[in-house]
Amino acid sequence: MPYQPIENYGVIGNMRTAALVGLDGSLDWLCLPRFDSPSVFGALLDDRKGGFFRIAPTAEGVRHKQYYWPDTNILVTRFLHPDGVAEIEDYMPVGPGAPPADQLVRRARVVRGRLAFTVECRPAFDYARAKHETRVDEYGVRFDAPDLSLGLASSVPLRPDGTGAAGTFTLDEGASAAFILRVIERDAPSGYCPGTAEAEDRFRETVAFWQRWLSKCTYQGRWREAVHRSALALKLLTYEPTGAIVAAPTTSLPEGIGGTRNWDYRYCWLRDAAFTVYAFLRIGFTDEAARFMDWLAARWKEHESHCGAPLQLMYAVDGRSDLTEYELPHLDGYMGSRPVRVGNGAHGQLQLDVYGELMDAVYLHNKYARPVSYDAWVSLRGLVDWVADNWDRPDEGVWETRGARKDHVYSRFMCWVALDRGLRLADKRALPANRAKWLAARDAVYEQVMAKGWSETRKSFVQSYGADNLDASLLLMPLTFFMAPDDPRMLATVDAIRAPATKGGLAADGLVYRYDYRATHDGLDGAEGTFNMCSFWLVEALTRAGRTDPARLAEARLRFEQMLGYGSPLGLFGEQTGTSGQALGNFPQGFTQLALISAAFNLDRALDGR
Known part of the structure; x- marks a missing residue:
């Protein structure tokens, strides 16, 4: 489908901006650095020119589900296929240990079987009005527009693909791949991708922040x-x-x-x-x-x-x-x-x-x-x-x-x-x-x-x-x-x-x-x-x-x-x-x-x- 139904999106954020992720694993809306900034990904408003960041299995006939990690704003998109079951965890780090710059973390993992994936990151800065340069460095990919620069760090190899970046990878059961999109200073490196242990720590810090916050809720009613x-x-x-x-x-x-x-x-x-x-x-x-x-x-x-x-x-x-x-x-x-x-x-x-x-x-x-x-x-x-x-x-x-x-x-x-x-x-x-x-x-x-x-x-x-x-x-x-x-x-x-x-x-x-x-x-x-x-x-x-x-x-x-x-x-x-x-x-x-x-x-x- 060129456009997902609106209700097929989940939302993640960091109390400065927010992103919408569809059932198909495509991040189709994100404004940086704040809510009312121009969009970086805007496929929600134009599936051809708007820009997107998609991670999904390559197999045909995949079924999709979404849920939130319990009592948090960490979104999990699940892909179900006869060859295996995969998940993508999407969140923006928050809490005392959160990085100073705006970051978005996407972690793909296979929980059963073995699956191949494609990843495409195609930003379209300033509501798809501003041109940008794409460069690959030793840490990942950087996208430089006149007023904003983004770095995409990845634990799997990515290649330039037009004005975007793309790649393919295969994960066995229990394996994962991490992608971190961050706002960076112009001419700074794209930034490294944390190792498995560090990525897990960041994930758990974000889980703890949301669960700690929600624990203050005094509502104990029927709903x-x-x-x-x-x-x-x-x-x-x-x-x-x-x-x-x-x-x-x-x-x-x-x-x-x-x-x-x-x-x-x-x-x-x-x-x-x-x-x-x-x-x-x-x-x-x-x-x-x-x-x-x-x-x-x-x-x-x-x-x-x-x-x-x-x-x-x-x-x-x-x-x-x-x-x-x-x-x-x-x-x-x-x-x-x-x-x-x-x-x-x-x-x-x-x-x-x-x-x-x-x-x-x-x-x-x-x-x-x-x-x-x-x-x-x-x-x-x-x-x-x-x-x-x-x-x-x-x-x-x-x-x-x-x-x-x-x-x-x-x-x-x-x-x-x-x-x-x-x-x-x-x-x-x-x-x-x-x-x-x-x-x-x-x-x-x-x-x-x-x-x-x-x-x-x-x-x-x-x-x-x-x-x-x-x-x-x-x-x-x-x-x-x-x-x-x-x-x-x-x-x-x-x-x-x-x-x-x-x-x-x-x-x-x-x-x-x-x-x-x-x-x-x-x-x-x-x-x-x-x-x-x-x-x-x-x-x-x-x-x-x-x-x-x-x-x-x-x-x-x-x-x-x-x-x-x-x-x-x-x-x-x-x-x-x-x-x-x-x-x-x-x-x-x-x-x-x-x-x-x-x-x-x-x-x-x-x-x-x-």
């Missing part, structure tokens, strides 16, 4: 394996130098095969704040929550103006605010899905909901981890003051549509969340605040949402004022305590959303569309799949309503189990799920893994009667 894998995936999406968390490690994987809804998700969204902090705190990872809060604090203290607002909705992992979007027309896109985009034009949109998510994150972190300092409060107080003055403005909304600004109901009630959490925080800590102003604004938002956000025609809250379109973001009303989960209006809204899409709802076999993209003028062409995050939101809404309604709780559990069935064999989720159950959108999607953790945690509590 421990799924929660652990989601936590490990989220950890891979963190950028260790700053504490930021990227939405996904990829760009331009399509929301519909062959379509144009292809976006760059290698950045950090503020709206992930409350959900990230909540998920990490709930399962015991306070250090990650604290690091992310430090990153957020740097953003709110900057107070730069974006669209007349003090914050923009997303930033680069280093805090950079300029994320100018442009296209790469020379790349075909995943299965012909064009254009391929770098940067994200939505960074310049006005999305008022981010202030609610930010203040909710601050409130939760103050409650469960670390008190807010006075200096931080001075900055936050200014943000809440701004919300009190500006909550009534139309905006682009949570889904980053590229049509006209509207009075989105989600944005309105998240402004209520910002004001509410500001008031709660001020009262809990006796902090100085303009309470009267905030309280008046909070009540005004609530009254307006109840008057204008409710449709008597649909008997439901709707996407925006004056419209009759449903929106799955409304499921967060009870999750943010804007409404009681068993309020008649909330129950009616949940029922409207959970109705089949063919009958005016947003559901399809336990899955949920974020909105009806055919009826909503979102300024975008093409189709999209159901939103996995929204499907988990429905589980949570049913869970909370199910505390007084056993039938809804039983439905929540069934829908959660159905959702787990739509994950990849490794337990990873993309942004969306297509009509045939295939993964769509950037992969793996951090927000979806977060939503899984939150749904599992709260569903466990409800089922236990707590």
Whole structure:
């Protein structure tokens, strides 16, 4: 197959960047030295020009499987054939003993029988735009592009093959071959390949790092394996130098095969704040929550103006605010899905909901981890003051549509969340605040949402004022305590959303569309799949309503189990799920893994009667 299904990829990384490895043993995506750097291997977006690093048996009729080394982010790709069974272990060294430069280790070994292999390493620097030189030295192969040099050390001989390197080798049972790809200084040797003992030590150090980290997880519920894998995936999406968390490690994987809804998700969204902090705190990872809060604090203290607002909705992992979007027309896109985009034009949109998510994150972190300092409060107080003055403005909304600004109901009630959490925080800590102003604004938002956000025609809250379109973001009303989960209006809204899409709802076999993209003028062409995050939101809404309604709780559990069935064999989720159950959108999607953790945690509590 020219392109692997998206769900056929596993992810590895070192908290600075990440790589995707397919079932066929091909590493098809890697950006160096960090998540949002240009790609070195990009076959995921162009199987001919993008570049890849493939190791696989030469025999025909090989079957493939993948799994993670227990409680780690070390990926094992297994090849099964009548002549033997082989494995490739892929990982990026992490932990105290990790090398200073970015490295990727690939170790092939035969566990039974005897197999011949081919190896091909064909980098394509700068999204396949930059030319490079390939040279073989006594240690391996080096690839020199204008802005980056890579060394490939190998325990088996490699030869130049065009602009790449290739080789063949045969392994008997118990034998192995190691390949180490590393960033090197220009004109430095490619670097040696460690011996068997040293390679084994590096492997075990990485195993120990991940298992030690995961041992801090306090979740002991029914879906421990799924929660652990989601936590490990989220950890891979963190950028260790700053504490930021990227939405996904990829760009331009399509929301519909062959379509144009292809976006760059290698950045950090503020709206992930409350959900990230909540998920990490709930399962015991306070250090990650604290690091992310430090990153957020740097953003709110900057107070730069974006669209007349003090914050923009997303930033680069280093805090950079300029994320100018442009296209790469020379790349075909995943299965012909064009254009391929770098940067994200939505960074310049006005999305008022981010202030609610930010203040909710601050409130939760103050409650469960670390008190807010006075200096931080001075900055936050200014943000809440701004919300009190500006909550009534139309905006682009949570889904980053590229049509006209509207009075989105989600944005309105998240402004209520910002004001509410500001008031709660001020009262809990006796902090100085303009309470009267905030309280008046909070009540005004609530009254307006109840008057204008409710449709008597649909008997439901709707996407925006004056419209009759449903929106799955409304499921967060009870999750943010804007409404009681068993309020008649909330129950009616949940029922409207959970109705089949063919009958005016947003559901399809336990899955949920974020909105009806055919009826909503979102300024975008093409189709999209159901939103996995929204499907988990429905589980949570049913869970909370199910505390007084056993039938809804039983439905929540069934829908959660159905959702787990739509994950990849490794337990990873993309942004969306297509009509045939295939993964769509950037992969793996951090927000979806977060939503899984939150749904599992709260569903466990409800089922236990707590």
